[in-house]
Amino acid sequence: MQPFGTLKGFGVTFKHIFKKPITQQYPEFKRPVYPRFRGRHRLHRHANGLEKCVGCSLCAAACPSDCIRVVAEENTADNRVSAGERYARIYEINLSRCIFCGYCELACPFDAITLGNEFELSEYSRDDLIYTKDMLLAEPIKRIPVQDADLYDTPIPAYKSSS
Template identity: 45%
Template sequence: MNVLRAAWGIVTGHMVTLKYLFKRKSTIDYPRVPYPHPERFRGVHELRKYDDGLERCIGCELCAVACPANAITVIGAENDPAAPTSPGQRYGYRYEIDMLRCIFCGWCEEACPTDAIVLTPKFDIADYTRERLVYGKDRLVVTDPFKQHLANTESAAQTEPGVI
């Protein structure tokens, strides 16, 4: 009797594994299929623009002051009145984030008075040299203001009307 029960156990065990053969696989084919992240995942930064194409950054250096890892370097400059880079008086002339120092805490986001800098869900930034991991304005500023990520204050305003 025990023998039969044990044999039956082996058969049912095989049925369990056979069921798993046809189940949906949990592996994500990662580089070919993007890994889904929560909307507010803190990844690589992005310098946003206004809808008219002017940069939001005013070169105030509050993000650099707030940064606990000293990863941000900002050098501001006066706008050219004929062709302004940002709507105010000053703009971020140089803006560099050392991705090797950054701890992705999001304090720069909190500090920014114009919601210029946001953290995006992009996270795969591996590279071969340290120099290439210091991101300048060429890689931080968004090209299309209509495809940029929302700032935290904006998403908060959308989810909780009346509270800013």
């Protein structure tokens, strides 16, 4: 049985050795991510500029890795930050602890926090992985075009490729 397994392995190798490789120009073009991909966290604002987060801390309570810190404060007449009675004075997410489960997104009743498509989150220091409220409210820094989605969307499974 051993020689047959070896020959079968060589057959797989020879089948793929003559195929043309798919070369991706990664820094210039990104592959599209799956629609349900959970990447970098973002806080959102209403159309009038007020923050959607009201500091209820439901996201922090739902987080299994305890990486979200919310400190709420009351809105005043001269300092109106959110549409509710309170707002999040401090909102921090420690991405070195985050498991990107999406429970914070599901727990938020105001759709204030979402997990987007941005996946390049590496840093040189752990302190830089603590995202503050200003960082979460900001737009993503890099906008890189997606290469041909039809060609690079997903690899073709072995059982479907009959070439």
